[in-house]
Amino acid sequence: DAGITQSPRHKVTETGTPVTLRCHQTENHRYMYWYRQDPGHGLRLIHYSYGVKDTDKGEVSDGYSVSRSKTEDFLLTLESATSSQTSVYFCAISEAPGGAGETQYFGPGTRLLVL
Amino acid sequence: KQEVTQIPAALSVPEGENLVLNCSFTDSAIYNLQWFRQDPGKGLTSLLLIQSSQREQTSGRLNASLDKSSGRSTLYIAASQPGDSATYLCAVRPPGTYKYIFGTGTRLKVLA
Numbered sequence: 001d002a003g004i005t006q007s008p009r010h011k012v013t014e015t016g017t018p019v020t021l022r023c024h025q026t027e028n029h030r031y032m033y034w035y036r037q038d039p040g041h042g043l044r045l046i047h048y049s050y051g052v053k054d055t056d057k058g059e060v061s062d063g064y065s066v067s068r069s070k071t072e073d074f075l076l077t078l079e080s081a082t083s084s085q086t087s088v089y090f091c092a093i094s095e096a097p098g099g100a101g102e103t104q105y106f107g108p109g110t111r112l113l114v115l
Numbered sequence: 116k117q118e119v120t121q122i123p124a125a126l127s128v129p130e131g132e133n134l135v136l137n138c139s140f141t142d143s144a145i146y147n148l149q150w151f152r153q154d155p156g157k158g159l160t161s162l163l164l165i166q167s168s169q170r171e172q173t174s175g176r177l178n179a180s181l182d183k184s185s186g187r188s189t190l191y192i193a194a195s196q197p198g199d200s201a202t203y204l205c206a207v208r209p210p211g212t213y214k215y216i217f218g219t220g221t222r223l224k225v226l227a
Contacts, residue, residue, distance in 0.1 A: 031213060042204065042219035043159075050213060058214055090158055097213065099166070102147060104206075104215070106158035 003027055004107040006091050012113045019078040021110050023091030025071075032074040033092040033104070034058075034066060036085075043090065049074055081114045088112075117142045117209055121218035128195055129226050136190040136221050138205035143183045146208045150179050150190050153202045153220070162203075163190070167210075195225045 003026030013019050023032060033048040035058075045058030047066040055066050063085060065077045078085055089110045095101040118141045128134050138148070147166050151159040163172045163179040165188065171180040178191040192199055204220040 033215075035217075040219065043206075043217040045214050045216075048213060056213075059216075092159075100164065102149075102208070103161045103164050104149065104151075104159070105161065106151075108158050109156075 004091060004093055004105060006089075006107040006110050008110060009108065010111045012115065013081050014115050015082055016080050019081050019112065019114075021076045021078075021089055021091075021112070023074045023076070023107060025074075025093050027093060027095070027105070028071060029093040029095045029105075030071075031094040031096075032068065033094075034064075034074065034076045035090045035092065036060065036087040037090060037109075038087050046076065046089075078112075081112075083114050086112060086114045117145075117207065117216050119205060119207055119216050119218040121203075121205060121221050123221060124219065125222040125224075127224045127226060130195060130197060132195050132225075133191070133193050134195055134223075136192070136203050136223070138188040138190070138218055140186045140188075140207050140216075142209065143186050144210055145183060146210045148179075148181055148188050148208075149206045149215070150177075150188075151204045151206065153204060155201075159204065195223075197225050197227045199223060200225050 034046040035043045044060045049055045049068040091107040092104045120139045149164045150162040153159045165181045176193040202220040202222045206215040206217040
């Protein structure tokens, strides 16, 4: 299994508070992704990174920000959590564009409940 | 806007059956397509990746085909086993972006 960890694994927070989720990889892969998974919507991309300090928005980026100061860490911040951000959040990594390097490896997920 | 559809949403089959899972996409301009498996409460596991220039990929009892012109991919599972029970998702990457678009998955149950 690819070395990807997510922390915390479970979190309960209150509306209006900031929340930061961490994804850590030991594979030295260039690309990192944050997705959310909700019933009826499947996986939707929030943000992704194609290198240190290089990030881009996905389809559901409003209310989220990301940072990547080191190859191994990709942080997702909910600036002011809302109940609509209750979800399961997955981090994924891939090595490089083209060929088998595009295979995505997923972390175990973080379950976030916003009350 | 690219959309990915997987029908049916759920499927139950007896052990030993050969089965086909479907993935449809609205825009034939894709860079590649991936199939994943997700067990309950877990992350996704990559099964097969098909480049746009390829027609199929095989891994063990799994075979994935790609027909870009018709906007379809199929995942064939031979001799299904109870351990194959999981949700299967497909995802496409449009050219010029690294943003993958996922289908909502097919939940498969293989009955012993």
